[in-house]
Amino acid sequence: MSELKLPSRSEDFSEWYNELVLRAELADYAPVRGCMIVRPYGWALWENIQQSLDRRFKATGHVNAAFPLLIPRSFIEKEKHHVAGFSPELAVVTHGGGEELEEPLVVRPTSETIIGHSYAKWIQSYRDLPLLINQWNSVVRWELRTKLFLRTLEFFWQEGHTAHATPEEAEVETRQMLEIYRDFAVNEAAIPVIPGLKSESERFAGADQTYSIEAMMGDGKALQSATSHNLGQNFAKAFEIRYLDKNGVLQHCWTTSWGLSTRFIGAIIMVHGDDQGLILPPRLAPHQVVVVPIFKSDEEKNQVMEAARKIRSELADSKFRVVLDEREGTSPGFKFNDWEMRGVPLRIEIGPKDVAKGTVVLARRDKPGKEGKSFVPQTGLSAAAAEALAAIQKSLYDRALSFREAHTSDPAAYGDFKAAVEKGFAYSFWCGSADCEQRIKDDTKATLRNMPLDQPEDNGSCICCGQPARKRAYFAKAY
Ligand SMILES: [Zn+2]
Numbered sequence: 001m002s003e004l005k006l007p008s009r010s011e012d013f014s015e016w017y018n019e020l021v022l023r024a025e026l027a028d029y030a031p032v033r034g035c036m037i038v039r040p041y042g043w044a045l046w047e048n049i050q051q052s053l054d055r056r057f058k059a060t061g062h063v064n065a066a067f068p069l070l071i072p073r074s075f076i077e078k079e080k081h082h083v084a085g086f087s088p089e090l091a092v093v094t095h096g097g098g099e100e101l102e103e104p105l106v107v108r109p110t111s112e113t114i115i116g117h118s119y120a121k122w123i124q125s126y127r128d129l130p131l132l133i134n135q136w137n138s139v140v141r142w143e144l145r146t147k148l149f150l151r152t153l154e155f156f157w158q159e160g161h162t163a164h165a166t167p168e169e170a171e172v173e174t175r176q177m178l179e180i181y182r183d184f185a186v187n188e189a190a191i192p193v194i195p196g197l198k199s200e201s202e203r204f205a206g207a208d209q210t211y212s213i214e215a216m217m218g219d220g221k222a223l224q225s226a227t228s229h230n231l232g233q234n235f236a237k238a239f240e241i242r243y244l245d246k247n248g249v250l251q252h253c254w255t256t257s258w259g260l261s262t263r264f265i266g267a268i269i270m271v272h273g274d275d276q277g278l279i280l281p282p283r284l285a286p287h288q289v290v291v292v293p294i295f296k297s298d299e300e301k302n303q304v305m306e307a308a309r310k311i312r313s314e315l316a317d318s319k320f321r322v323v324l325d326e327r328e329g330t331s332p333g334f335k336f337n338d339w340e341m342r343g344v345p346l347r348i349e350i351g352p353k354d355v356a357k358g359t360v361v362l363a364r365r366d367k368p369g370k371e372g373k374s375f376v377p378q379t380g381l382s383a384a385a386a387e388a389l390a391a392i393q394k395s396l397y398d399r400a401l402s403f404r405e406a407h408t409s410d411p412a413a414y415g416d417f418k419a420a421v422e423k424g425f426a427y428s429f430w431c432g433s434a435d436c437e438q439r440i441k442d443d444t445k446a447t448l449r450n451m452p453l454d455q456p457e458d459n460g461s462c463i464c465c466g467q468p469a470r471k472r473a474y475f476a477k478a479y
Helices: 013-023 040-059 080-089 112-122 167-187 234-239 263-272 298-317 332-341 352-357 381-406 414-423 434-444
Strands: 027-029 036-038 070-072 091-096 099-107 131-140 154-164 194-197 209-216 222-230 242-244 250-252 254-261 289-293 322-324 346-350 359-364 373-377 425-430 447-452 471-476
Touching: 013 027, 013 263, 036 040, 036 154, 040 131, 040 154, 040 167, 040 263, 080 234, 112 131, 112 154, 112 234, 112 254, 154 167, 167 194, 167 209, 167 222, 167 254, 194 471, 209 263, 209 381, 209 447, 209 471, 222 263, 234 254, 254 263, 263 381, 289 298, 289 332, 298 322, 298 346, 298 352, 298 381, 332 346, 346 352, 346 381, 352 359, 359 381, 373 381, 414 425, 414 434, 414 471, 425 447, 434 447
Parallel strands: 289 322, 289 346
Antiparallel strands: 027 036, 070 099, 091 099, 131 154, 154 254, 194 209, 194 447, 209 222, 222 254, 242 250, 346 359, 359 373, 425 471, 447 471
16 A cells, blocks of 8 residues: 555545555456446445345345346347347457357346346246346446446346336335445444435336435436336336236236446445545445554564454454454554555553553544544443444435535526535436426536435426426435
């Protein structure tokens, strides 16, 4: 790790992000432009994200499976909106085993088609429904402008695919998964999100409805953090996914799909990070606690290391994810900076005086300097660490929420609206017309993020054309 400071977040947010990803050793660039190498520390974070989501998926009756990477090109062409949406981004395999293939194969950009093909074989009767399958994999979309985690040619994600007997059940499933993503973002990642409905122009290619959770990043831009799609009968008709109902009548199924990707790591970085580096929410951090020993002489070293190892074992026994920094030849100051760069939420410092007094220093990553430091006894340290981690988790969420609130406005006129989306989110009435949405995009580069689900019907006028409008939407520039 370099000792150079990161570019300042307020001066160059984009370079701050790029440098942080590299220096915290989350990911690296790959030989193929636009691809990403996820380094062990980044992958450990992803594994924690996976586990928290997987637990929620299984608790709601979903099971995991694995479908192939390669899809016959004809599959992609079966659903007309799907092919129109994904064609420009497809990677196509034309040769295999040294010969030109009879039918080119597509590297999956998403798996609705190949899973639809299997569901058509597996589903016969209403007794086979609902079918609730998820898979953890990677997909390829030939993106032109890429950025580590946020937009890469290949990315990692989960994609859930379900089939149901009725449109009502499919809608309940779509909304349930949106709620799972919301709950995960808020309670695990400490990221406040807005659950809502996408406009038609921002819908997934082949969906009847797309819902998303949207989060505000540290520069005021939005990041679509997960999506859940009600696919209606579009894929069921394209792939003949049918079942015999209780009256013996053949019916098409109603399907859904939903996903959250490694993009979410980008959200964690951009919501919580500061000029010193990453700040990880304790519930997802690969290391929740780092113990840094401080000593000069060999005699001090022996005393301090003995106490430090004891602390590590006790915390590990209490199920904390804890690491003891035993590196030789690096100063405690270097180690502090290094773990700050990597966003470890809580640091325990222990030196000869602490050993003598039976205390340690707790230093919170979210509150740099004296403000975040406290002296606590070594006895009962697990309880003190648990309390500090819970306080960090809460303060990260509160801080992100107040930032979003401070950067969200309800502009009175279109002129104010244009200024508002330069700084953050505008929450405005929208008449529902695609023309207004497009004009806003042309004028400001802001897009309609979503229409929140929990809003009451109201009477207002469209921020763009002034026509009567019943619903509000969030508009923002987005990643
Ligand atoms: Zn309008």
